[in-house]
Amino acid sequence: MTRHLRFILIAFAVLSTAAAPEPIQRFPKPDFESGYERPIMQTPASRALTLEYLDVVVLIAALSLASYFVLKKRSRRYLFVLMLFSLIYFGFWRKGCVCSVGSVQNVVLAMFSNSYAIPLTVVAFFLLPLVFTLFFGRTFCAAVCPLGAAQDIFILKPKSLPGWLNETLSLIPYLYLGLSVLFAATGAGFLICRYDPFVGFFRFGASFDMILFGAFLLLLGTVVARPYCRFLCPYGVLLNWMSQLSRKHLSITPAECINCRLCEASCPFDAIKMPTAKSNEKKEQNTRRLALLLVLTPLVMALSGWAGSLLHVPLSRGHFTVALAEEIRLEDTGQRTERTDETDVFRATGKSTALLYEEARQIQRQFRTGGWLLGGFLGLIFCLKMIKLAIPSEQSLYEANRGTCLSCGRCLSYCPVGKEGVDVERIPQG
Amino acid sequence: MAESKNDRILTILVIFFSVAGMIYFGLSAVRSDGKKTAGNPFHYDIENFKKDGADLRTYKEVKAVPLTLLAPHAIAVDLRDRIYVTSGASVVRIDAAGQMSVSTTVTDEINAIAVSADGDIYLALRTAVEVLDSTGTRTASWQIPDQAVLTSVAVAGRDVYLADAGNRVVWRYDLQGTLLNKIGERDEARDIVGFLIPSPYFDVAIDPDGFLWAVNTGRHQFENYFPDGALRSSWSNSSMAIDGFSGCCNPAHIAILSDGSFVTSEKGILRIKVHKQIGALEAVVATADQFDPKTSSLEVTVDSRDQILVLDPQRAQVRIFQKKEDPP
Amino acid sequence: MSLKTRRDFLKSGVNTAVALAMGGAAGFVVGKSGKGDLVWQLDPNICIQCENCATNCVLPESAVKCVHSYSMCGYCDLCSGYLEPGAKSRDTGAENQLCPTGAIKRTFIEDPYFEYEIDEKLCIGCGKCIKGCGAFGNGSLYLQVKHDRCVNCNECSIARSCPSNAFRRVPAETPYILRGEEADRYSAQI
Numbered sequence: 013m014t015r016h017l018r019f020i021l022i023a024f025a026v027l028s029t030a031a032a033p034e035p036i037q038r039f040p041k042p043d044f045e046s047g048y049e050r051p052i053m054q055t056p057a058s059r060a061l062t063l064e065y066l067d068v069v070v071l072i073a074a075l076s077l078a079s080y081f082v083l084k085k086r087s088r089r090y091l092f093v094l095m096l097f098s099l100i101y102f103g104f105w106r107k108g109c110v111c112s113v114g115s116v117q118n119v120v121l122a123m124f125s126n127s128y129a130i131p132l133t134v135v136a137f138f139l140l141p142l143v144f145t146l147f148f149g150r151t152f153c154a155a156v157c158p159l160g161a162a163q164d165i166f167i168l169k170p171k172s173l174p175g176w177l178n179e180t181l182s183l184i185p186y187l188y189l190g191l192s193v194l195f196a197a198t199g200a201g202f203l204i205c206r207y208d209p210f211v212g213f214f215r216f217g218a219s220f221d222m223i224l225f226g227a228f229l230l231l232l233g234t235v236v237a238r239p240y241c242r243f244l245c246p247y248g249v250l251l252n253w254m255s256q257l258s259r260k261h262l263s264i265t266p267a268e269c270i271n272c273r274l275c276e277a278s279c280p281f282d283a284i285k286m287p288t289a290k291s292n293e294k295k296e297q298n299t300r301r302l303a304l305l306l307v308l309t310p311l312v313m314a315l316s317g318w319a320g321s322l323l324h325v326p327l328s329r330g331h332f333t334v335a336l337a338e339e340i341r342l343e344d345t346g347q348r349t350e351r352t353d354e355t356d357v358f359r360a361t362g363k364s365t366a367l368l369y370e371e372a373r374q375i376q377r378q379f380r381t382g383g384w385l386l387g388g389f390l391g392l393i394f395c396l397k398m399i400k401l402a403i404p405s406e407q408s409l410y411e412a413n414r415g416t417c418l419s420c421g422r423c424l425s426y427c428p429v430g431k432e433g434v435d436v437e438r439i440p441q442g
Numbered sequence: 443m444a445e446s447k448n449d450r451i452l453t454i455l456v457i458f459f460s461v462a463g464m465i466y467f468g469l470s471a472v473r474s475d476g477k478k479t480a481g482n483p484f485h486y487d488i489e490n491f492k493k494d495g496a497d498l499r500t501y502k503e504v505k506a507v508p509l510t511l512l513a514p515h516a517i518a519v520d521l522r523d524r525i526y527v528t529s530g531a532s533v534v535r536i537d538a539a540g541q542m543s544v545s546t547t548v549t550d551e552i553n554a555i556a557v558s559a560d561g562d563i564y565l566a567l568r569t570a571v572e573v574l575d576s577t578g579t580r581t582a583s584w585q586i587p588d589q590a591v592l593t594s595v596a597v598a599g600r601d602v603y604l605a606d607a608g609n610r611v612v613w614r615y616d617l618q619g620t621l622l623n624k625i626g627e628r629d630e631a632r633d634i635v636g637f638l639i640p641s642p643y644f645d646v647a648i649d650p651d652g653f654l655w656a657v658n659t660g661r662h663q664f665e666n667y668f669p670d671g672a673l674r675s676s677w678s679n680s681s682m683a684i685d686g687f688s689g690c691c692n693p694a695h696i697a698i699l700s701d702g703s704f705v706t707s708e709k710g711i712l713r714i715k716v717h718k719q720i721g722a723l724e725a726v727v728a729t730a731d732q733f734d735p736k737t738s739s740l741e742v743t744v745d746s747r748d749q750i751l752v753l754d755p756q757r758a759q760v761r762i763f764q765k766k767e768d769p770p
Numbered sequence: 771m772s773l774k775t776r777r778d779f780l781k782s783g784v785n786t787a788v789a790l791a792m793g794g795a796a797g798f799v800v801g802k803s804g805k806g807d808l809v810w811q812l813d814p815n816i817c818i819q820c821e822n823c824a825t826n827c828v829l830p831e832s833a834v835k836c837v838h839s840y841s842m843c844g845y846c847d848l849c850s851g852y853l854e855p856g857a858k859s860r861d862t863g864a865e866n867q868l869c870p871t872g873a874i875k876r877t878f879i880e881d882p883y884f885e886y887e888i889d890e891k892l893c894i895g896c897g898k899c900i901k902g903c904g905a906f907g908n909g910s911l912y913l914q915v916k917h918d919r920c921v922n923c924n925e926c927s928i929a930r931s932c933p934s935n936a937f938r939r940v941p942a943e944t945p946y947i948l949r950g951e952e953a954d955r956y957s958a959q960i
Binding site: 042044045046048050051052053054055056057058059061064107109110111114115117118119122123128129130131132133134135138139142143146201202205206211212215216217218219254257258259332352353354356357 | 781782784785788789792796798799800802803804805806807808809818820828829830837838839840841844845879880883885887890916917918920921922923924925927930933934935939942945946948952955956
């Protein structure tokens with residue numbers, strides 16, 4: 013009797029939670045006279061939590077070693093070996109997930125969603141590289157990030173890009189970051205992961221388009237060093253900010269720069285600040301331009317914010333609910349006759365379309381607010397860049413650009429200055 | 443100098459080529475995002491089965507009696523064509539005008555209902571039988587031994603037959619609740635294969651001669667018994683085609699018309715058909731496209747004019763079907 | 771104080787401020803975090819067997835496989851998850867099998883019962899058998915993400931293309947959504 017009662021309860025539980033078609037709790041069971049016993053279903057466990065924690069430990073170790081190699085050891089060779097290790101461990105072994113770049117979205121989702129409990133390991137993957145960068149510069153990019161490593165080994169004949177192009181392209185990551193945050197915050201999905209060009213190589217499988225996109229990106233990387241890191245990576249934006257404020261940072265020379273120009277062409281990323289000629293512009297002129305830019309900034313921000321808010325309709329189509337509501341509307345108004353799986357499922361649930369439309373409208377409102385913020389943010393970034401260009405830099409020595417320098421250590425060996433003084437042998441004659 | 447010029451051209455070519463490739467495949471990736479790949483080789487369209495037999499339909503729906511009950515479960519009709527419907531532990535009687543006349547609630551959920559020629563109401567609960575008179579007053583009740591799960595009840599003369607999916611037998615009781623005998627246990631000497639009941643669907647009905655028919659759903663077999671439990675006859679037809687029964691356990695419900703042919707109701711792909719007493723398909727009454735998605739199973743019964751009453755739990759209706767040529 | 775050192779001082783101040791702010795942000799996020807990890811799983815009660823699982827996994831061989839709750843199986847001879855509709859005979863002939871890869875093994879137990887077992891190496895997760903079993907049978911066959919195969923992408927590519935939104939993140943300690951007694955046994959294990 014109790015056995016049956018239990019069945020009833022299970023059957024009830026199964027039936028009450030089920031959608032169509034309802035699974036029927038087998039009842040009663042066949043009586044096997046031959047002594048047959050039902051096999052047990054295999055449910056292999058997911059990856060152990062201890063292994064996830066091990067990943068964090070490896071991350072900390074790799075970040076520490078990278079910082080040590082950059083700042084103390086000053087060795088490109090050690091960095092390169094560590095970079096290969098990271099490529100194998102975080103890339104091919106861990107299949108590129110979860111990576112710090114993508115973790116931005118998890119953090120944003122956790123902030124905006126009440127149902128998503130972000131795993132601690134993901135928080136660690138997000139924060140640790142930022143913290144290390146705040147102290148030691150972008151050593152994460154140098155030798156820990158598997159995406160960076162994958163591109164780094166393809167740098168064959170790096171060419172310097174014109175300054176204007178470099179500056180323009182480096183605005184893309186802000187856009188990418190902004191869009192990714194908007195999508196993650198509204199629950200529309202993880203753009204960074206969806207369009208990760210290299211994860212397909214790590215897993216030996218991805219969509220055909222993304223594999224080829226990655227392949228062409230690597231091909232581009234043979235002449236334009238690390239194109240993803242410099243002109244796409246959204247996490248790079250945060251690292252750039254942290255690195256500009258970092259306590260310590262890679263210095264090209266271990267002692268005093270003697271302006272020998274040897275390192276000038278050593279950086280494949282155009283991240284060495286060169287000494288600038290003394291500007292002969294009048295100070296007044298400069299100030300006026302700066303003042304104009306400062307006045308224009310709020311205007312630009314408002315304008316781009318407005319432009320961003322106009323995009324909320326097409327952008328919100330990236331959200332499942334909005335896309336579904338749109339399809340339902342097309343079908344209901346007879347503009348489309350062919351039904352999709354999505355709309356079939358929705359109609360089978362018996363939920364009212366009014367409710368769906370309301371949900372979709374709410375998400376669109378979120379996208380409109382997000383569009384304002386995103387547009388304003390991009391406007392601000394653009395203006396800041398202009399302001400930075402307007403302020404004459406007073407550069408007298410060769411120095412790493414703290415924001416864009418990836419701490420790869422390539423320039424180190426070019427510097428003839430040793431801790432004890434200048435190695436005259438290494439200065440070319442003539 | 444020439445070499446560096448070549449170098450430059452090569453660089454520009456590589457940049458141009460790779461940027462073009464990136465843009466092409468990047469856009470293509472964005473466009474194809476989340477879309478189903480075309481031409482799925484594994485597509486299995488069961489929608490087609492739902493239309494099976496639609497062209498053979500010779501019945502039409504003449505009426506749908508709305509019910510004010512939540513999740514109606516079982517249905518019966520008495521000799522005066524009044525409809526009895528159960529829902530949870532309640533039973534209601536609906537007269538021809540759609541007026542609800544009797545409403546009674548018993549102790550437990552009702553699995554099946556039958557009405558005797560005298561107008562007494564027999565309710566099969568999970569492990570017990572409750573008998574009510576025509577006013578809804580309880581006159582008798584008894585428990586079923588062992589691990590019973592009653593799924594159907596039928597009254598023939600002085601006998602009450604109870605289909606028990608738990609013990610996989612049909613119990614024969616008299617009207618007062620005295621156990622007379624068990625029917626349908628595996629017995630090779632009497633050519634009884636035993637009931638194979640893979641899910642809680644196991645129906646019994648009485649034919650015009652007063653003999654018991656039970657559905658051996660797991661074998662898609664109809665079995666006809668003498669009151670003492672001897673097998674009188676049987677037929678089966680397992681097939682995915684319209685003239686047979688398929689799936690784990692079908693037909694889920696049956697009723698018997700005045701000429702002895704069967705009204706069968708299948709779950710899975712919902713359909714209602716009429717089979718001759720010897721098994722051949724006689725008519726298609728209703729096919730899956732006439733029912734809402736998520737409809738679980740349809741209990742059927744027949745009235746004195748051989749109209750077929752289908753209890754549609756999804757729409758909470760009693761849907762009445764009639765031969766197309768019959769007068770309304 | 772020279773310009774350089776003043777700037778350095780300012781920078782170090784901002785650095786400390788950012789470090790503190792990050793600590794605060796970290797505290798906020800950690801407050802919203804769960805203890806364990808999350809993995810992807812599909813809810814078989816929402817799944818509509820659209821066949822995307824077979825083709826949309828990032829892995830060359832999908833991590834989604836058919837599983838079998840034996841406790842719910844009718845052990846039927848005429849198994850609608852195994853046999854092609856209109857199959858000429860009820861046997862293991864390839865032409866009678868519904869599964870495109872022949873991944874279901876049919877074994878005679880005793881009259882009238884047959885056991886059906888999924889050969890995971892052959893199963894591609896297309897859900898064809900599940901459609902058959904669910905439409906006509908007990909629904910003992912259903913799809914699950916197998917966690918010895920799944921690489922747990924941050925954004926699951928099948929989840930993205932799932933028309934019924936059947937995929938969701940579940941705690942890594944209980945990474946399956948099972949049916950029948952298997953569900954019971956599974957929750958008892960945990």
